[in-house]
Amino acid sequence: MEQLxxxxxxxxxxxxxxxxxxxxxxxxxxxxxxxxxxxxxxxxPRIVPYGPLTLDPSAMVFHYGQEVFEGMKAYRTPQGEVVLFRPDMNLKRLNHSCERLSIPQVDEKALLDAIRQLIVLEKDWIPEGEGNSLYIRPFIIATEPGLGVRAAHDYLLLVILSPVGAYYSEGIHPVRIYVEDQYVRAVRGGTGEAKTSGNYASGIKAQEVAEGLGFSQVLWLDGVEHKYIEEVGSMNVFFKVNGEVITPALNGSILAGITRDSVIHMLKSWGVKVTERRISVEELYTAWQEGKLEEAFGTGTAAVISPIGFMKWEGHEMEINGGETGDYAKKLYDQLTGIQRGELDDPFSWRYVVR
Incomplete structure (x- = not known):
């Protein structure tokens, strides 16, 4: 890559x-x-003042949706260092999304170094305080003007930064989840495993319906049989059933979450049995009826760990762990955020020091 x-x-x-x-x-x-x-x-490659873009009205991103993005965070450690959490995984996933959307691959190492230089310039924007961080949004859009349906020849990569507060103002609290059985987010062979804007646009209607019913998030079922659990909103999902932690296997329609992968590694390092497989909502409901559904939580960059205290599927209502945060969710949140912020040892070498 040319000099920045x-x-x-x-x-x-x-x-x-x-x-x-x-x-x-x-x-x-x-x-x-x-x-x-x-x-x-x-x-x-260039760093410039933040401001509006000028694009042709026929820019292909507006008409055919060639766009991919990522979400990362920068933290300030107690020692004064600025660190990222597993940024190599984010940029690897960015290229995976590019492949699916027929967008040219980027040089991951060169892009990471350019992001590092941007963060060094903007380090004073990293907010102090528990749970605060600097959110990093890399994204790529198709800018070639034209209405022919094909992959564009011209693109623009951007990285913008946003200081953000704690996802939860008073720590982590269990959320209420609505199991969606009408709308479909993704199917195998589609774009579900890519991080692209269309996936999120297709979920907005169901999210609005769920919020209108008093729920925080939507739990998506598979798009073919409407039977197997996939994701919760913008998060991957885990269930503790009779001592075993189960999470839906990556099947081509589920996003490979960085936090998901981190949680699997951490649980296994604690000696916990973790299984990646298909799990139906009926199986989950039966486990709840039998008193075997002990805990549920979502994982993602924004909230890190989001405990699930209540689920509704069709006419069935399930309160999980008395509606309280489970032991695994609490321990995972504390350990993972401690590693991210440099407050705990990093046995997996996940921290990337910016300066």
């Missing part, structure tokens, strides 16, 4: 108070851009 060019902003923003952060509402002073042109490849 940098243009500093002459008008710096006022940083938000830590109690006013929210999620994805504020953005830093600079962003990273890089262009792709057929025959030239990825070129012109």
């Amino acid at each position: 060019q940098m243009t500093r902003s002459t008008q710096l923003k006022t940083k938000p108070a830590t109690d006013q952060l929210g999620f994805g509402r504020h953005f830093t002073d600079h962003m990273l851009l890089m262009d792709y042109s057929k025959g030239q490849g990825w070129h012109a």
Whole structure:
């Protein structure tokens, strides 16, 4: 990749108070851009002041949805270091998404170094306080103008940064989950295993319905039989059944979560039996009836660990673990966030030091 060019902003923003952060509402002073042109490849990496883009109305991303993205976080450790959590996995998954959407692959090491330079420039935006971090959003869009249905020849890669607060204001709390049995998010062979905007757009309607019924998240079933559990909203999902932890196997329609992978590694290191397989909602309900469904939780970058205290499937209502956070969810949250923030040892070498 060419040498990174940098243009500093002459008008710096006022940083938000830590109690006013929210999620994805504020953005830093600079962003990273890089262009792709057929025959030239990825070129012109640059850090420039954050601001609006100018795109042709016929840019192919608007019409055919060629877009992929990732979500990462930067943390400040008690020792004053700035660290990322397994960024190599995020960029590997970005390229996997690119492959599915027919977007050119990126140089993962070069992109990580460019992101590192952007974070060094914006390090003062990393908010202090428990649960706060700097959210990192790399994404790629098709910019070639034209209405022909094919892969574009021109693309733009961007990385924007947003200081964010804790996902939960008072620690982790169990959420209420609605099992979706009408709408479909993804099927095997589709784009479910890619991180692309269309997957999230297709889930908005079901999320609105669930929220209207008083639920926090939607649990998706498979798109063919409407029988097997896949994901919870934007998170992977785990169930503790009779001492065994079960999570849906990656089947081509489920996103391979970085936190999911981390949780599997951690549980196995504790000697916990973890099984990746198909699990039907009927099997789960039977386990609950028999008193064997002991705990449930979701995993993802935003919340890290999200305990599930209540589920509704058709006319069946299931309160899990008395509606309280389970032991595994609490221990995983404490251990994982401790590793991410440099407060605990990192036995898996997951931290990437920015400076």
